Amino acid sequence: xxxxxxxxxxxxxxxxxxxxxxxxxxxxxxxxxxxxxxxxxxxxxxxxxxxxxxxxxxxxxxxxxxxxxxxxxxxxxxxxxxxxxxxxxxxxxxxxxxxxxxxxxxxxxxxxxxxxxxxxxxxxxxxxxxxxxxxxxxxxxxxxxxxxxxxxxxxxxxxxxxxxxxxxxxxxxxxxxxxxxxxxx
Numbered sequence: 001x002x003x004x005x006x007x008x009x010x011x012x013x014x015x016x017x018x019x020x021x022x023x024x025x026x027x028x029x030x031x032x033x034x035x036x037x038x039x040x041x042x043x044x045x046x047x048x049x050x051x052x053x054x055x056x057x058x059x060x061x062x063x064x065x066x067x068x069x070x071x072x073x074x075x076x077x078x079x080x081x082x083x084x085x086x087x088x089x090x091x092x093x094x095x096x097x098x099x100x101x102x103x104x105x106x107x108x109x110x111x112x113x114x115x116x117x118x119x120x121x122x123x124x125x126x127x128x129x130x131x132x133x134x135x136x137x138x139x140x141x142x143x144x145x146x147x148x149x150x151x152x153x154x155x156x157x158x159x160x161x162x163x164x165x166x167x168x169x170x171x172x173x174x175x176x177x178x179x180x181x182x183x184x185x
Contacts (some may be wrong), residue, residue: 021081035107037052037053038106041053046103050102051102063097072085135170136172141174142169144170
């Protein structure tokens with residue numbers, strides 16, 4: 001949206017700052033106000049956080065939706081800011097969940113970082129893990145036992161013809177054992 005800090009760095013370096021949308025700057029300020037409250041209540045119990053959020057954050061959030069809708073009407077359909085507004089407006093209940101539960105964080109950044117590093121160790125490892133998760137879920141969605149599929153594919157893949165590799169994808173896969181039984185019959 002509006003990277004005010006990046007513009008300040010550009011100015012400090014003697015570079016020309018980027019043009020910032022006044023609507024984007026206003027939105028960033030509104031979100032920053034919510035995060036400022038979150039920084040103040042970091043540490044106390046969930047009950048205390050919920051009480052503060054109800055008193056201080058909820059009015060800001062309630063004001064945000066009509067403001068966003070009014071600003072959204074001024075933007076073209078393909079504008080990046082319009083897409084960001086649409087994203088948030090379409091996820092209202094998920095966005096406001098933090099108001100009613102002091103255990104819920106305003107952002108999921110910490111959870112995403114923890115998951116990425118817990119299982120992957122690096123960004124590249126995270127990309128590989130995401131690809132594996134997708135294949136495992138795809139196998140489940142296609143009625144294939146993920147463990148049997150993965151064991152079979154890892155056993156066969158090194159000697160498998162590259163032009164037929166798609167046969168090993170979960171939606172095309174037939175285990176070597178099943179294939180051997182069909183040939184023997």
